Amino acid sequence: MNDTTHGIRIRPGALADAPAVLDMLDSAVVWMNERGNTEQWGTTPYSRKPGGVARVERYMTENSPYIAELDGVPVGALVLDSGPSPQMPIAPAEEPERYVRLLVSDRRYAGLGVGARLLAHAAEETRRAGVELLRVDCWAGGGGELVAFYERNGFIATDRFLSEAWPGQVLAQRVG
Numbered sequence: 001m002n003d004t005t006h007g008i009r010i011r012p013g014a015l016a017d018a019p020a021v022l023d024m025l026d027s028a029v030v031w032m033n034e035r036g037n038t039e040q041w042g043t044t045p046y047s048r049k050p051g052g053v054a055r056v057e058r059y060m061t062e063n064s065p066y067i068a069e070l071d072g073v074p075v076g077a078l079v080l081d082s083g084p085s086p087q088m089p090i091a092p093a094e095e096p097e098r099y100v101r102l103l104v105s106d107r108r109y110a111g112l113g114v115g116a117r118l119l120a121h122a123a124e125e126t127r128r129a130g131v132e133l134l135r136v137d138c139w140a141g142g143g144g145e146l147v148a149f150y151e152r153n154g155f156i157a158t159d160r161f162l163s164e165a166w167p168g169q170v171l172a173q174r175v176g
Helices: 015-034 052-062 114-128 145-152
Strands: 003-005 008-012 064-070 073-081 097-105 133-139 156-163 166-174
Touching: 008 073, 008 114, 015 052, 015 064, 015 073, 015 097, 064 114, 073 114, 097 114, 114 133, 114 145, 133 145, 145 156, 145 166
Parallel strands: 097 133
Antiparallel strands: 003 008, 008 064, 064 073, 073 097, 133 166, 156 166
16 A cells, blocks of 8 residues: 655555664664663664564564655554564453554654554554554553553553563554
């Protein structure tokens, strides 16, 4: 699908996009660390974390990946799945769902609505699949800014959880 809104084009992702997604993840770690946030994703670049490269490659081949582009340059990535990661202490929904497994944007394009556009695309894809529930989980630490971002984009906070010492929040959106 080739959606275009505000100059942002969203297309299906592929294995060839893995290096760009890893670059976005690495730069997000640096950006967070520069702002004093070392708890959300740690301090190690994602591409150097054990299993990080393989995880992104699996996302790009085993899930439903989408890439946001601006003038042909990847500026964000979204990965949809049929449920939460089995590694997270999150129960699957009691109905069919689509689950945002990854959402990242290139911080150089902050303020352009890349993340919001990708979430709108996730809702469109969920509806197109005939599914009514879209969920996501995120870091609930700090001042709750990430939870608030998802709430501004139509999600409602549901279950809180802990993954070891990492505080998380599940959010849901009805799209049907």
